[in-house]
Amino acid sequence: MLNSRFAIQIHIVSLLAISEEYITSEFIASSINCNAVLVRKELSLLKKAGLVTTQEGNNGGIKLIKNPRKIYLDELFTITYDGAELFAGNKNTPNPLCTIGRNINLMMSGINGRVEAGLLKELHRTSIADLVSDLKK
């Protein structure tokens, strides 16, 4: 199973999408039920990507600045795992004296590429607005 970062980002952005004003990272963390530092780390990436803005100091917090209709899940996925080669698997160096050992990393990298491209295409079909409108029905 993947780590929870992608799920955390979706949670964060969904929560922001239904919130009118600034909400705090502690509030978000208590909704997710995880540590607020994890939330702030993801927020840092979301901010860098231009999805949210933050207000430091008293009564500060986080606010969504990108239209949730235009936030597709592939964007979040890319923000989370960019360049990670999620499906390539093994980190051990395979035996170069074996035909498969010599080639497996390239094979896996190819598989990873095709799979990831398909994945992003699928994720692009759903926006945060879709997700939160579903739950309002």
Added chain:
Amino acid sequence: MLNSRFAIQIHIVSLLAISEEYITSEFIASSINCNAVLVRKELSLLKKAGLVTTQEGNNGGIKLIKNPRKIYLDELFTITYDGAELFAGNKNTPNPLCTIGRNINLMMSGINGRVEAGLLKELHRTSIADLVSDLKK
């Protein structure tokens, strides 16, 4: 990143596909460069799924019994991660008092379902025969 089980299965089956006779789990493990017990665990699943046969005792080992042209990567993926909800992420129980907290698990489960279906479709486009014929070119 995912664990290495999917990569290990692909490695195992590819190696078997280019081998004429029985090969041992130790030999496979040395090509992958991982512990032989991990290999045997995957082999146990591959055997259950009817892809390989094993011969115990001296001079024994493992042999492929399914045509590598008919072994598509989605089959291996399913054998490896069946029912794991790979993309659903977080295991913590989210806050049921929050609208998003109440709904996130269902949302993620839906996303997981769509993504996984697309993934399997993509993986079905590549067979083990494709993989090993590529590397022979």
Added chain:
DNA sequence: TTATCTGTAATATTTTTTATTACAGTACAA
């Protein structure tokens, strides 16, 4: 000027993954 935020680093804890050890069961071959 105090209380409440963000931002981030450093560290600790927990969980997952991988490796190791051990040994019973099988079968070939001398």
Added chain:
DNA sequence: TTGTACTGTAATAAAAAATATTACAGATAA
């Protein structure tokens, strides 16, 4: 019929990754 070389699997240990905690500097509103 006995030694050797396999599979199969359980139990445990070690390593790595994920998550949580603590700490504190900097910002800002009241």
